[in-house]
Amino acid sequence: MILITGGLGFIGTHTTRALLDLGESCVLVQRRTADVPGAFADEAGKRVFVEQADLTDQAALLEIGQRHRITGIVHLAGSMPWPPGANEPVEGARKAVASLLNVFQAAQEWQVSRLGLASTIGVYAGAEADGPLREDVPLPMTSGHPIPAFKKIGELMAGHLARTTGMDAVTYRIAAIWGPLGHAPSPFFAAPQLVHAAARGTVPDLSTLRGGAHAGNGTDLCYVKDCGRAIALLQLAGTLRHRVYNVASGRVTPNSEVIAAIRKAVPGARAGLPEGRDPAAQDVCLDITRLRADTGYEPAYDTERAVADYLAWLRAGNDR
Template sequence: MILVTGGLGMIGAHTARALADLGHDVLVTTHHRAEVPAWLEGRVTVEPLDVTDRAAFLALADRHAVSDIVHLAGSIPGDDPVAFFRHDLAGLLNALDAARARRVRRFAVASSLGVYLGRPEIPWHEDLALPAAELPHLIIAFKKAVEPLTLHALQGTGIQPVVLRIGTIWGPLVDPESPFFHIPSYISAVLRGEQPPRLYGSDGGDRCYAPDAGRAIALLMTAPTLRYDTYNVSSGVPSTNGDFAAALESAIPGLRLELHPGREHGPGEDPYLDITRLTADTGFTPAFDVRAAVADYVAWRAANPR
């Protein structure tokens, strides 16, 4: 049984679906969200769990004979950064305790493309040394700390750590008004019949459709062998605001969107993740380009609020 914490969130739910598609028994945990996506109904076991409750975490792992763990559960910071760090660190340590107690095969944990901030090289790849740079958000700061904590906690246990440096993910179940990525709110405005804010057509960067991200994580959890402990998880190609506008116009007949020409801050490149390592070890290639992703998401939103 493969455990996915936060398994009803966007990335978790798509990871659980991909694991089930590969024929694996999947256990997903949820704390606040109760609604199970249609694609998971009857296909996975769903259990409530507060990941900060160590005893409950250990009992759950034993009760379901957990063999692998994908730890994706996390919270959104409030006004108190220490409270956020305490909460998410407790969840991580309890997940690691469960992994060690069960002697699982693999333990994957969510990191972020934000750990590369400060590196000028494009695309970002796993061999880059992570800089000591100022980070724009508490979540990125925590994700950067997660990496050495996980690697050291599992050292010598025989459990294979898999650090997931996850790119900018969007798709079914994303917050339509996400403060972290403007494309969901841009598409939502279009779907409401509004003219969205005018974007700069050549601005872009790392943008991966959630079903692809979930499948990449599932492949990392189920590959016979992995040569590394850290993998970028994304589409491996940059996309622009202009790409998304063109895809929306293709998906919605009669729609015309206005864009500013060029880039907001002049010539340059936007960073994105290199997935050469992921592809070499798992065979992963994205199933969705921007046009296919937008068409799929517009169809999904026709019957779903997020």
């Protein structure tokens, strides 16, 4: 039975679905009270269980292990002082570090076979490489945003604890994820806004983007169903040869490709962007050689299939 922190969130929901499809059962941990969602209703009380616990409360987290035989952990919950203003800075940092340490404590006490930890493509900001970014590229010690800053802290702490305890702890550096349940608008890339606008028949609002709102810009877009399946494969793999894995599509998807897929699915969609490139935006691509070699993973959703699936979900009444 795999415990997933943030198991009812964006990536967590799709990771749960992938683990269920691979024959696992799951305990989904949320800070707020929640019921088993409709998508898992047939599995409620059989292979899907929802537990409420604040990860900063070690006793509450460990108590879950008295009710369920946990064999693995996928830690996806956002353990960082974010968004701004949610906590006083020092207290926010204390909670972020405490949450991660409590998850490690639970993994050690439950003697799980593997602990998976979510990191982000953002840790590569400023890294220098020719071609796709590999997991062994040196990372800058600076960060312009709290999310990659605390993910770097988490990666260093995970590496230390894995070495000193002998625990099998694996970090996932997750690319730009989009699809059902995802945030729209996104401050980091245009695809969610473009698809939501096409589903509504409106002009996309890209005012929240930090940069890259041009047709020629892109990033490593990974559809959320592929992301969930990759994480599930990493969790259940018999042997993993590395401590860090990129979870991505392995290619740059330019905005122009997303727009073309939208216009094919929704003729007349007002999905245009300025031509050319924003020179300040960096098109990042992650190397997924390790992921492919150790799990057999291949992305199942190209841009056209992803756009069509996302639009179908939105048109089914899920736009928000």
